[in-house]
Amino acid sequence: MQEITEDMTVEAILDRYPKAVKIFMDMGIPCLVCGEPSWDTLKETAERHGVDLSLLVQRLNDQKEQG
Secondary structure, eight states: OOOOOOSSSHHHHHHHOGGGGGHHHHHHOOSSSSSSSOOOOOOHHHHHHHHHHHHHHHHHHHHHHHH
């Protein structure tokens, strides 16, 4: 499995790992399932919503490995 990195788009992450939406929502990044594509990178999204980027990347990679 490919490691999730800060330069990946949110859309690409959710396409590969749909369960990741819960992590985004838990960390305060809203409305990722309402049909709007997000071509922003993970870094851009974290900055816009005031989310700790390294924690977000870590949580996404941890969940990805759990299935």
